[in-house]
Amino acid sequence: MAGNSTPSSAALLHNVTDIVAKRQRLAYIYVDSNGLIASLSSNISDYGFVDIKVGDEVEDAVDFMVGLDTEMELELPLIGSPAGIPVSVSLVPQESALLILIADASRMAEARQRLQQQANDNELLLYEQRRLMTQLEQVQAELKQKNSQLKEASQSQTRFISGVSHEFRTPLTSILGYTELLEKAVSEASASDQSVADHQLKIDSSLVAVQRSSRHLLSLVENLLDHGKLDAEELVIRPEAVALKDVVDDIRFIMLPLADAKGIKLRFTIPTSPASEIVVMDASRLRQCLINIVGNAVKFTDRGGVAVTIDWREDWLSVSVQDTGPGIGREQLTKIQLPFWQSDDHTKAGTGLGLTITARLLELMGSELRVESELGSGTLVQFELPAPSAPQAVKSDLAAPQSIVGLRFLLAEDDPDIALLLCHLLEHQGAQVVHVSNGALAVEAALAQDFDIVLMDLHMPVLNGYQAIEEFNAANYSTPIVVMSASSLVTDRSTAYELGCAGYLTKPVNIADIAQVVAEVLDSEGHDPSS
Amino acid sequence: MSSTSIEAIKDRYRHSLPDKANELRALIKKLKRDPVAEQALVNAEAFLHRLAGSSGMYGYDAICECSQSSLGMLQQGQLAAAALAMQELTELLDRSA
Numbered sequence: 193m194a195g196n197s198t199p200s201s202a203a204l205l206h207n208v209t210d211i212v213a214k215r216q217r218l219a220y221i222y223v224d225s226n227g228l229i230a231s232l233s234s235n236i237s238d239y240g241f242v243d244i245k246v247g248d249e250v251e252d253a254v255d256f257m258v259g260l261d262t263e264m265e266l267e268l269p270l271i272g273s274p275a276g277i278p279v280s281v282s283l284v285p286q287e288s289a290l291l292i293l294i295a296d297a298s299r300m301a302e303a304r305q306r307l308q309q310q311a312n313d314n315e316l317l318l319y320e321q322r323r324l325m326t327q328l329e330q331v332q333a334e335l336k337q338k339n340s341q342l343k344e345a346s347q348s349q350t351r352f353i354s355g356v357s358h359e360f361r362t363p364l365t366s367i368l369g370y371t372e373l374l375e376k377a378v379s380e381a382s383a384s385d386q387s388v389a390d391h392q393l394k395i396d397s398s399l400v401a402v403q404r405s406s407r408h409l410l411s412l413v414e415n416l417l418d419h420g421k422l423d424a425e426e427l428v429i430r431p432e433a434v435a436l437k438d439v440v441d442d443i444r445f446i447m448l449p450l451a452d453a454k455g456i457k458l459r460f461t462i463p464t465s466p467a468s469e470i471v472v473m474d475a476s477r478l479r480q481c482l483i484n485i486v487g488n489a490v491k492f493t494d495r496g497g498v499a500v501t502i503d504w505r506e507d508w509l510s511v512s513v514q515d516t517g518p519g520i521g522r523e524q525l526t527k528i529q530l531p532f533w534q535s536d537d538h539t540k541a542g543t544g545l546g547l548t549i550t551a552r553l554l555e556l557m558g559s560e561l562r563v564e565s566e567l568g569s570g571t572l573v574q575f576e577l578p579a580p581s582a583p584q585a586v587k588s589d590l591a592a593p594q595s596i597v598g599l600r601f602l603l604a605e606d607d608p609d610i611a612l613l614l615c616h617l618l619e620h621q622g623a624q625v626v627h628v629s630n631g632a633l634a635v636e637a638a639l640a641q642d643f644d645i646v647l648m649d650l651h652m653p654v655l656n657g658y659q660a661i662e663e664f665n666a667a668n669y670s671t672p673i674v675v676m677s678a679s680s681l682v683t684d685r686s687t688a689y690e691l692g693c694a695g696y697l698t699k700p701v702n703i704a705d706i707a708q709v710v711a712e713v714l715d716s717e718g719h720d721p722s723s
Numbered sequence: 724m725s726s727t728s729i730e731a732i733k734d735r736y737r738h739s740l741p742d743k744a745n746e747l748r749a750l751i752k753k754l755k756r757d758p759v760a761e762q763a764l765v766n767a768e769a770f771l772h773r774l775a776g777s778s779g780m781y782g783y784d785a786i787c788e789c790s791q792s793s794l795g796m797l798q799q800g801q802l803a804a805a806a807l808a809m810q811e812l813t814e815l816l817d818r819s820a
Contacts, residue, residue, distance in 0.1 A: 606773075607773045607776060607777050609736050609739065609777040609780075609781070610773075610776055610777045610780055612732055612735070613732055613736075613777075613780055613781065614780075616729060616732055617729075620729070651769065651772055651773075676776075677776075678772050678773070678775040678776035678779075678791070679772070699775065699776035699777075699779060699780065700775075700776060700777075700778075700779025700780040700787060701780065702780070
């Protein structure tokens with residue numbers, strides 16, 4: 193078997209070698225021990241080795257052989273042949289000779305190129321992936337932030353609704369409670385056949401409480417409405433002449449009961465001068481700001497008190513509100529003017545709009561809200577506001593009604609109901625009153641004693657008002673006479689003035705009307721009631 | 724006089740409103756019975772004049788307004804309209820008492 197196999201194996205090997213050689217387009221160069229080309233395959237020219245021939249120095253004929261160590265096997269896997277075909281070269285030393293095998297490596301080069309391309313593509317994909325990842329992370333971070341803001345907004349909205357409900361419920365409950373008390377007081381008076389006057393104190397205090405709660409509700413509604421205007425930039429400031437005292441009195445009236453209910457002190461310090469000053473400013477807006485600031489101070493102060501100082505110097509009004517409340521931390525202090533911001537103390541919920549609106553209103557009025565606070569050290573809120581003194585003419589118009597204290601009145605009035613009421617009102621204001629019920633008695637009384645003013649009804653028995661005035665004229669009576677009549681006829685008025693009356697009042701009259709006319713009459717007559 | 728409270732004075736007036744309503748009813752009856760009687764007319768005008776003044780001062784604005792309009796109708800000779808207005812006035816007085 194072995195004897196038979198040798199020739200066929202040699203033939204098979206030859207065939208295989210031939211197939212591989214052809215498939216790989218294998219070429220060779222055989223170099224002798226002197227470095228000269230001893231033989232070469234005929235297909236060597238396929239690779240561009242066209243000038244090569246037997247007997248050439250191998251290093252001269254084949255470029256890649258320059259400087260190579262020819263005594264050891266060497267693989268050059270991918271090099272370019274002179275024909276530009278990628279080839280793989282194997283150097284196989286054979287004793288002192290050298291066999292150079294050259295194979296077509298186009299497929300390998302293509303494969304390598306594809307691999308390289310793939311590697312490049314992969315690199316590009318990685319780069320793109322990294323870029324997208326970075327973008328994704330940024331978007332995720334932004335989403336996280338937006339989500340956090342939305343969550344915060346949602347929480348603020350919930351707190352706002354809860355706060356508004358709480359704020360509205362308190363005064364509404366108070367109004368309902370006090371109106372029930374009012375109803376009870378009136379029905380008790382009816383049931384016991386007593387006059388309502390006997391229950392007046394209870395009724396008055398209930399009415400004051402209802403008014404106070406209603407004012408508080410109104411200020412809440414104003415804040416809510418103003419917040420809408422704040423967004424639309426529609427807040428308007430309307431300066432007018434106003435007595436500072438009136439504004440301060442309003443705040444005191446609204447806030448003192450709140451402080452009393454909490455058992456804390458609320459002290460107002462107002463130097464006399466500014467209290468009596470009449471200045472030009474938007475009193476309604478100032479009132480709103482003070483209600484918000486003082487209201488907050490009272491709300492958050494559970495022990496100690498709140499000190500409000502209001503001063504006016506050289507056309508500037510300065511306001512300072514110091515409380516002994518829990519104070520505000522530094523971080524929170526930067527947020528207190530943000531809309532809907534509220535303290536962590538949820539028992540003191542509000543709308544979270546008061547300071548936002550106050551700061552904006554003060555800004556519109558040329559001022560700035562300043563808040564200083566530290567945790568545990570209370571809070572100080574301050575602002576200065578331009579408040580120029582009102583012109584003298586305006587001040588006179590706003591001045592307090594003329595006092596009738598000490599004036600001596602002769603009242604001629606036949607209606608006992610009117611006479612009773614007027615006597616009471618005039619005497620209550622510090623005047624002295626002598627009442628007569630007809631014109632004849634009026635003349636008699638006037639000529640018998642001194643009066644500063646005569647209030648004369650027209651329609652009276654015995655002598656009517658006109659007839660009595662004619663009697664006065666006949667006697668050269670000089671005390672000013674003011675006619676009071678339910679008649680609004682122009683003829684009555686003109687007749688009264690033709691008869692020399694100093695003033696004319698149409699009934700119904702009130703004490704302020706009388707004081708005003710009396711002041712005008714006495715001023716024009718140059719009368720000094722103190723003389 | 725000043726020792727009397729304003730509430731008591733107002734209360735006194737309120738208690739007088741039924742009497743005023745009755746007085747007005749009597750005046751209306753006289754006017755209806757003899758519309759041309761001069762004295763009945765004078766008495767009605769005087770009553771309305773006083774009521775217009777006093778009711779307004781005590782805060783009864785509706786009575787004051789109705790008195791003034793009734794008086795104006797009487798003075799202009801609109802007796803039928805005045806009678807209706809005075810009838811309304813009696814109801815106002817009754818309701819306010």
